[in-house]
Amino acid sequence: MNKKIDNEMIERALKGSLEDKDTIVELLEPLIKSSISRYYYRAHLYDDLMQDGKLEILKCFKNFDPSQGVYFLGYVKTMLRYYYLNRNRDKECFSLDETNEEGLCQLELLESDENIEEDYIESETNDELKAAMAVLTEIEKSVIVDFYYNNLSLHEIADKRGIKYRTAVNNKTRAIYKLKTHFEEINFKFEW
The missing domain is CATH 1.10.10.10 (Winged helix-like DNA-binding domain superfamily/Winged helix DNA-binding domain)
Structure with a gap:
């Protein structure tokens, strides 16, 4: 798709054009991906986070107030940032003593940054x-x-x-x- 978001497209979308809204949401997928990776990256939730980002953009069409003197795309970027940062507050918590599907303790699976063999070789x-x-x-x-x-x-x-x-x-x-x-x-x- 070689389309670009222009002011006329944004105005039509703000007035209710579903086609323009869909096009804008599709063209803003890289912004959604960037926001996810920057503010709330959870690989196992990636598909859900993408959908949530698209919904957030659709909310922006509803809540955007042009009289505030803010550019629509800047507003969208800010709203995505706040959305994912707020999602970060609700981090998943689990115990390191829990076992996974294979019966291994999570604590045993943690990797250490310390590599005794490499440290010894480097020291030598x-x-x-x-x-x-x-x-x-x-x-x-x-x-x-x-x-x-x-x-x-x-x-x-x-x-x-x-x-x-x-x-x-x-x-x-x-x-x-x-x-x-x-x-x-x-x-x-x-x-x-």
């Missing part, structure tokens, strides 16, 4: 990296730290250190080569 990698930094000169260390940890560009590093851009590039290249060589010597698997 960081320790190896810190030890490897000892093979670098002070300027090479500072360039690596500024580039990778402080997210400075090589131009910014050169300006900060009062060196030429090419010198900063050479220090970074030399430092990476030394670190790579060090890791190869100790047989440490490190993804570059």
